């Protein structure tokens with residue numbers, strides 16, 4: 001274990017006994033007035049389910065977009081399974097990203113949305129069938145996305161992010177705008193995906209909702225990580241009391 005890893009809290013250190021999947025060092029993307037993500041470092045072990053929590057504007061989406069390769073950082077280094085994030089070709093199938101607003105073709109069917117993506121990445125059509133089956137989308141396969149509920153759109157978007165069977169998944173506010181029932185459906189889905197061995201980072205601005213789900217909570221405030229540890233420690237922490245009470 002390196003001295004850098006030894007300095008981490010015990011809960012994080014023990015999870016690092018699994019191989020490190022994501023290694024982020026000094027990553028930043030800074031907009032006007034010091035907004036965005038300030039230099040940030042952390043690592044994630046294989047199989048963690050991390051909730052990135054923070055108020056609006058904390059930098060959650062910026063972080064996920066940087067990790068997903070949707071934004072170019074100002075500085076820093078990201079390695080996924082030891083591969084530099086700049087090597088997009090090597091990583092394109094290893095990372096699945098579902099943005100806050102599902103980026104789907106509204107006037108195409110569920111099946112066609114998935115099939116287009118599959119074709120782009122030379123994924124066999126059988127995988128489209130498998131994803132529709134796994135995410136209970138078969139009854140909606142011919143429905144245009146435009147006519148789906150927000151919850152169903154989110155399911156299609158999450159399903160699409162899994163088509164290439166990536167090992168690291170990034171879900172930005174997967175429950176944004178969903179009612180209680182749909183929110184729970186998404187969390188059940190996340191649990192299912194996690195139990196199949198995937199590593200997940202997802203964002204939320206409602207920490208109380210993800211208490212039972214996340215294996216680790218990372219809190220962003222004004223572009224900086226102000227807490228990183230277990231859910232139990234988080235809810236006892238001054239950070240939680242200060243930011244959410």
Ligand SMILES: Nc1ncnc2c1ncn2[C@@H]1O[C@H](COP(=O)(O)OP(=O)(O)OP(=O)(O)O)[C@@H](O)[C@H]1O
Nearest residue numbers: 031032035036054055056057058059060061062063
């Ligand atoms: N393209 C941009 N140009 C200028 N400022 C930006 C840009 N994108 C984000 N920001 C600013 O960076 C900060 C972090 O934004 P970000 O979207 O990452 O926050 P967030 O935590 O995801 O918030 P939310 O929960 O509202 O989505 C905000 O102050 C935002 O206004």
